[in-house]
Amino acid sequence: FFFIPSAQSITQPSTMAKSQLALLLLSAVLAPGHVLGLIPLIDGGKGMPKMYGGYFDDQIAKQASSAISKAISAGKKNMEVQFPPVPNVEEAKFGTPLNQKFTTTVVARDLKALSKPGSNLSRNIIAYSNVYWAKKLAGAVKGGALGGKPVAVLTAEQVNFEDVKSMGDLSRSGKVFQDKARREGRGNEAVIAINPGGEETWDRLVSAHGQPGCPFVVLNNAYSTSYDLGNKRGFEEVYYLKRISRGFVFRAFPGNWEALLEKPDGSVEVLKTYATKPKLREVAELVREESYKRYAIGNDRWMTGRM
Secondary structure (H helix, E strand, O other): OOOOOOHHHHHOOOHHHHHHHHHHHHHHHHOHHHHHHHHHHHHOOOOOOOOOHHHOOOHHHHHHHHHHHHHHHOOOOEEEEEOOOOOOHHHOOOOOHHHHHHHHHHHHHHHOOOOOOOOHHHHOHHHHHHHHHHHHHHHHHOOOOOOOOOEEEEEOOOOOHHHOOOOOOEEEEEEOOOHHHHHOOOOOOEEEEEOOOOHHHHHHHHHHHOOOOOOEEEEOOOOOOOOOOOOOOOOEEEEEEEEEOOEEEEEEOOOOEEEEEEOOOOOEEEEEEEOOOOOHHHHHHHHHHHHHHHHOOOOOOOOOOOO
16 A cells, blocks of 8 residues: 555645655665566676677676676685677777777777777777776676775786776786786785686686685686686686677576577577586587578578678
8 A cells, every 4th residue: 555645745745745755666666576677787687698789788797797796705716707808809800890889989988098090999909898897897806895805907918007097996907927916916905817828827827916815817818728618727617608600608607508599680599508517519519500400501690790
C-alpha cells in the first residue's frame, strides 16, 4: 500500500506528505526489479561483451573489473587478463574506422593525451590503449573504492608516460625489468604488467616487481609461447576474450569457459561451455565446423563488413 498525494498536498505539501512521498520514491528505487536492472550497469552483465559496443560503453571495463574483484576475494593473487585492446586489433597497424575512433574519442580523451597525426599515441595505439585499460582496471586491482593498495603499471611497450596526463588510480609507471622500476617498488603495492613477454618470464617478473600477498595482473600479453589458451604458469585467467576463426573464446571469473560462434549479422551464440580450460585446437575446430555447417563460406567478417 502506498499513499498517493492529492493535488493540494503536492502544491502545498505537509510534513507528513513529504515523508510519505519520500518513502514512495525510496521504495521504488529499492524495489527488487529496479535493483536487478542496475546490475548490468555495475558489472557489465553476464556473457561475452558486445562487439564492438563494449569498447565504447565501458562494458569490457566493468566485466573485467568485476572478474578481478571476485578473483581477489577468492584469494587469487597472480592473474591474467586478456582481450583485444582495440577493436579489430589485427588491423590496428593499418587502421580501421573503429579502432581509430576508439583511440581518439575514448583513449586519448580519458588519458588526456595528444592523438593528432604523428603523435606517440597515433603511432602506438595498442600500447597507449593498454595503459587506458590498466587505468580502468586499477580500481579493482587496488581493492575497490575502499581499497588502500597503490597500483603500479609497468609496460614493455612503446609508451612515453609523460604524454599521459591522467593516471587515475595508477600510482606510478615504469618499464618491466628495469632497475628504476624495481627500486621504486613499495610494500603493499599491486602491479599491472602490460604485455611483459613470454610466460616463461612471468615468475621472474613477479619476483622482480611483485610484493608478497599483493595482486599481480598480466594484462594483454601480445603472444603465447604455449600456443594455447591462457597460460601454463598458474596465473588465473580471470577475464579472457580471444577471437578465433568464426568466433570467440570467453571466460570471466568464476564462470565457465565458453566457445562462441559469431554469426553473419555479428551476433554470437554459445555453442559449448567448459568447466575447465579447454584446448585451443578443440574450441577452434568446434566453432569453425559449426560455422561451415550452417553458413558454408558465407560467414566471413571481411565479406559481411563487420570491421
